[in-house]
Amino acid sequence: MYFAALLARTEDGWEASDTELDDVETLSDLADLAREASPDEDTVLVLIEQEDSWFGVVRVDGEEDPRIFVSDAAAAARSSYGEILLTDELLGRDGDAGDDLDALDLDGTEDGEDDDDAADADVDAGSAAEAVPHGPVGDAAILDDLGVSEKELKSLTEDALTEIAEALGASEVLETVR
Known part of the structure; x- marks a missing residue:
């Protein structure tokens, strides 16, 4: 079972919305979807997880290229949503x-x-x-400035998105869309 949500940072804190990824075919499509969630070009996080298998975080800051972290590339590679995140660049290809x-x-x-x-x-x-390597790939420092260190991010397993949301102070808004 998959779960995907957008967390957009605004002046008033984090706003969450669940999102359907059925029409998303590329990382570019996903970044565009994230940008639509924040018209003021604030930070938007796309959180994706497959229960007990892997999770991914995509960070979009305005028009900058998206930054990506995937907890287990090999597990994500077996998933249609994971394949969106596992770009050649991310995998070093x-x-x-x-x-x-x-x-x-x-x-x-x-x-x-x-x-x-x-x-x-x-x-x-x-x-x-x-x-595809087993284990984490991507930018493990993706959430450093938001309160989740590289070490913490790499150590998350079950319930990772909840723990990330708690560190961001967004657990309540994330739970509303879960």
């Missing part, structure tokens, strides 16, 4: 790898000639590129 040079025949063989070693190397490289 080169998004352009494997396009132009792979199209050229630079493996030392003639066209049509088989080279089993080159084929095996391509398979191994593809597997390594698709590997």
Whole structure:
């Protein structure tokens, strides 16, 4: 079971709203959704969790690029919502790898000639590129200035979003949308 909510920081404190992610396909879509929650370009946090498996925090400050933290990348990779957060940049992948040079025949063989070693190397490289690390990825300092240190964020497991909301002073507003 998934839960997703937006927490927008305003002059009066935090405002929460639950959100449907069914129409969100990319991180850009998610950032736009967050920006819509705060017309004054205040800080907006998108909190996503899958019970007892993983949680993610996306922070959007005005028009800046979103900052992301995911508690367990491997678990999130098995989730459609997690896949939105696990960008190539976040996972340290080169998004352009494997396009132009792979199209050229630079493996030392003639066209049509088989080279089993080159084929095996391509398979191994593809597997390594698709590997997703177990454990946290992203910006663990995402909430430092809001009262949740890197160490605290990385140590959260069950009920992580509630603990984050408590540290922010937003637990009551988060519970209203849960």
